[in-house]
Amino acid sequence: MGIAVDIKSVTKVFGSGPAALQAFGPADLAIEAGEFVSLLGPSGCGKSTLMLMIAGLLDRSAGDIEVNGEHVSAPRTDIGIMFQDNTLVPWRDVQGNIALQLELRGIDPDSRAGRIRELLRSVQLEGFEHRFPHELSGGMQQRAAFCQAMVHDPQTVLLDEPLGKLDAMTRESIRTDLQALWLQRRPTVVFVTHSIEEAVQLSSRICVITPRPGRIDRVIDIDLPWPRDMAVKRSAAFTNYVRDIQEIFHGFGVI
Numbered sequence: 006m007g008i009a010v011d012i013k014s015v016t017k018v019f020g021s022g023p024a025a026l027q028a029f030g031p032a033d034l035a036i037e038a039g040e041f042v043s044l045l046g047p048s049g050c051g052k053s054t055l056m057l058m059i060a061g062l063l064d065r066s067a068g069d070i071e072v073n074g075e076h077v078s079a080p081r082t083d084i085g086i087m088f089q090d091n092t093l094v095p096w097r098d099v100q101g102n103i104a105l106q107l108e109l110r111g112i113d114p115d116s117r118a119g120r121i122r123e124l125l126r127s128v129q130l131e132g133f134e135h136r137f138p139h140e141l142s143g144g145m146q147q148r149a150a151f152c153q154a155m156v157h158d159p160q161t162v163l164l165d166e167p168l169g170k171l172d173a174m175t176r177e178s179i180r181t182d183l184q185a186l187w188l189q190r191r192p193t194v195v196f197v198t199h200s201i202e203e204a205v206q207l208s209s210r211i212c213v214i215t216p217r218p219g220r221i222d223r224v225i226d227i228d229l230p231w232p233r234d235m236a237v238k239r240s241a242a243f244t245n246y247v248r249d250i251q252e253i254f255h256g257f258g259v260i
Contacts, residue, residue: 051219
């Protein structure tokens with residue numbers, strides 16, 4: 006299917022001179038179109054920094070990144086992006102917040118009305134179209150934010166710990182929704198997380214990132230059937246992946 010995200014010898018250094026801090030890299034990684042790849046590592050290892058560089062929201066100090074065959078030199082509008090803190094504006098309802106992402110891209114929201122309804126149904130927000138963010142739970146806000154990221158049908162989606170502030174039950178529910186949406190349309194997903202179980206459940210491959218300065222220590226193929234429901238999560242194979250990755254981070258001295 007071709008390479009969707011190509012990371013070549015990428016490094017990020019903050020500051021200069023004696024105060025310079027190498028936050029990430031160097032790193033090389035090729036992500037194929039349609040993959041779900043998790044960047045898994047401890048807090049402060051540079052995984053979010055790498056995602057911001059892929060999005061063109063942060064300059065690289067060295068190396069090169071291509072997304073869908075194009076050199077990244079500025080913020081990209083063709084991707085979908087979602088952060089741990091959602092970007093919902095308080096003065097628009099759910100439907101208006103999703104439509105805002107289309108307006109900012111010069112797309113007529115009326116032309117995507119069906120897509121908006123489809124997304125809301127897929128994340129269990131049907132009937133909440135005209136609710137404002139303060140009327141929603143944290144999980145519902147994140148579901149709405151995910152619809153924002155997906156409404157323009159991006160080929161590449163970047164998710165930066167979008168479930169990090171949610172309770173365990175809500176996280177599990179949204180993981181299921183996220184997995185179903187990915188299986189339906191197969192965009193390329195780069196998912197930042199520090200949860201080993203989450204990465205194993207959602208990923209086709211996991212990039213294990215070392216403590217700062219973050220480097221890709223290894224890339225692990227996750228050979229488990231889809232969808233990865235509770236039966237898969239209870240399997241010995243799932244448990245073995247989680248245990249083996251825990252051992253890697255234990256070797257880093259972080260767990």
